[in-house]
Amino acid sequence: MASQQAMDNYLDLIAMRHAVRYGEQPDSPHCIQRWLVLEELVFPRSCNCVRRRIYRREYDLLLEAIADELVPESWRQLCMDYSHHPLNGLSSIATKPHQRRSVNRLQWQLRTIASYSLEYSAG
Numbered sequence: 001m002a003s004q005q006a007m008d009n010y011l012d013l014i015a016m017r018h019a020v021r022y023g024e025q026p027d028s029p030h031c032i033q034r035w036l037v038l039e040e041l042v043f044p045r046s047c048n049c050v051r052r053r054i055y056r057r058e059y060d061l062l063l064e065a066i067a068d069e070l071v072p073e074s075w076r077q078l079c080m081d082y083s084h085h086p087l088n089g090l091s092s093i094a095t096k097p098h099q100r101r102s103v104n105r106l107q108w109q110l111r112t113i114a115s116y117s118l119e120y121s122a123g
Contacts, residue, residue, distance in 0.1 A: 063113060069117065
């Protein structure tokens with residue numbers, strides 16, 4: 001029974017990732033929040049190396065949505081608003097200098113892409 005619930009959560013997670021990435025529910029901002037919660041439910045009590053991969057996957061998906069001009073502007077802005085979640089997660093488990101530098105590079109990358117993607121679509 002527990003394995004069936006885990007499988008259902010995983011299948012829901014796959015569908016949620018797709019919906020978030022392509023802004024399929026632009027009138028449902030809680031979709032991103034549910035997706036982030038589900039990411040953590042599917043992989044509970046993980047080691048830092050697994051958590052790092054999860055946070056990085058979240059970051060990459062949000063960044064792709066932000067940069068995609070075919071995604072509605074309001075959804076892209078919402079993705080930008082939620083991008084702090086994976087970055088804060090990565091920062092909280094960054095114990096070594098190269099890991100902290102990596103988080104800083106991701107923050108710079110996000111600001112750069114968002115400044116081009118969100119600025120030009122508004123103009």
